[in-house]
Amino acid sequence: MIEIEQITKLYDGLPAVDSVSMTVDTATITVIVGTSGSGKTTLLRMINRLVEPSSGEVRINGTPTGTLAKHVLRRRIGYAIQGHGLFPHYTVARNIAAVPELLGWPKEKINARVDELLDLFSMEPEQFRDRYPAELSGGQQQRVGVARALASRPDLLLMDEPFGALDPIIRARAQEDLRRIQQALGSTIMLVTHDMEEAMHLGDRVAVMDEGRLVQHGTPAEIVLRPATDFVAEMVGGVERPLRLLSLIPVSEIVEEGSAEGDALAADTSLRDALSTCLWSGRDAVPVVQDGVPMGRVTLDAIRAQAKGQR
């Protein structure tokens, strides 16, 4: 568990981060979202003390970060950044092994961990271990960057716009990978982005920052349904709110008895995609299957009922 208490950073007397408190549960993803200059990156960098807080405290599993030497603290926290930051003169294997090497792990344990991570990120170890970063595609470089940040099984993984440099298709795949790997490893992740779509998609919890303050912290559905301020409402995207809401709910939640014509949808399809299918194919209902077995159907009326704000 990560506890952030009344943390503040002043630059020339002006707050970049203004008395932010929040708690992050173990094995969850918290996405900090805000415009540029909102203080989200400063907040993240205060957690591994790349920026020293002016006041306030951060505790990781009960240990205040101020009680550890900076380099010792940082070795316990994974850190992945935009543009991956891989060392160009190290092979993929040595890049991933960087933190375990700093921690003095034995060689066999490091090698086994490198192969395990490459497998996890769907990169054949035999093929990729000895390559240099310049020989990889952008998506592969980014995966190695995240694998490096996870190598020493850190208590916490901090990610600063990790997918910012990727094109939309590769980015979507990287987000799926991150979700899958976070669930497999049970990692605790704090991720900074300016993209609300990404925040909704990845976050168990979303924290919205504005002018150095934490204006709302809650589940994606709470953020969409009950935005705390006009700024949050604007971030969530005004007219797009019903669609954002639908994108958070899988069809399995509102599936009903009955049958419908045409191609079926998988149970974990979002209502937004289901709506899209209905409109595109001109149907009022679509069949739903789970693992190939028919579950029932989802109707346009039921989707419409979900999209209505609960107020």
Added chain:
Amino acid sequence: MVPGMVALAAGLVLGLQLAWPWLRLAGAALGLAGLVWLVSQGAPALLVGAGDYARVSPGAGFWCLLVVLALLMADALSNLSPGPFTRAGLLAVVLALLALLLQSGVLSDLSIMQEYASRQDAFRDATLRHLGLAFGSLATAAAIGLPLGIVCHRRAGLRRALLPILSFMQTIPSLAMFGIMIPLLGWVGDAVPGAKAIGIAGIGFAPAFLALVLYSLLPVVANMIAGLQSTPPAAREAARGMGMTEWQRLIRVELPLGLPVILAGLRIVLVQNIGLAVIAGLIGGGGFGTFVFQGLNQTATDLILLGALPTVALALVSAIVMDILVELTRPIPEHTP
């Protein structure tokens, strides 16, 4: 006469074709061999019955052909772009052939070789002194400049203060610099007890050495800083974020990535100092400059060449060796799968 002319002509013809650089290289080598053969045959022939004080030196035609063939060879080599090990091998072969040629005595009738023969001891001393000046000042400048570069890299304030001073020193003309050293070190030699005993005086080795060190500092410090700062910002941020200490960042990331640039700085200094050390001859610093200035005073061209040719050869060999080192230290191999 005839075999030499044939070899020269064949070499030049081979050099004219564009398709095979290896053949051009062979042509250049053949031409050079022909040229040397002609010189070695011509000198004794001209000296027959010419008296004891007669001297033969190569004329303008020889030097022009030498330049043409050397250019041909350089062009062929740059087309072939051999790897670092091939280049080291070629350099070793050329040096071995040169040594063999000078040892064999076929050129001993040339005036420059006769000047050498009558000054063998002085030449050996000058060589050692020249090497001492060039490499000693490089080592000293590296010992001072490399740590200074690391400190400047970390502290922007010091960097802004120091680099203009070093640049200013670089702009002082070399003769003036040696001139400034004379009263300065003369005073030190007189005023500081024991300074004279270790050879510090207004003229001689010490002022020449000091001037060379001062000239060397800017390239060494500036390239050290540039090398350390060539690390991509994201990689530096990642190194900090993963918990490397300052020292670990320097050793594991910044130095290996900057090494080619840092060595390039040392290469500049070495070649520059081999040339500049000639001026040291003016203030009694020794080295090949002694022969050059003696020759200038007596308008004895052969004596000037005895100082100038080894200097040029030394600078060339040093430049080639340093280039090979720079290439070998490139941190990222240039292969793609």
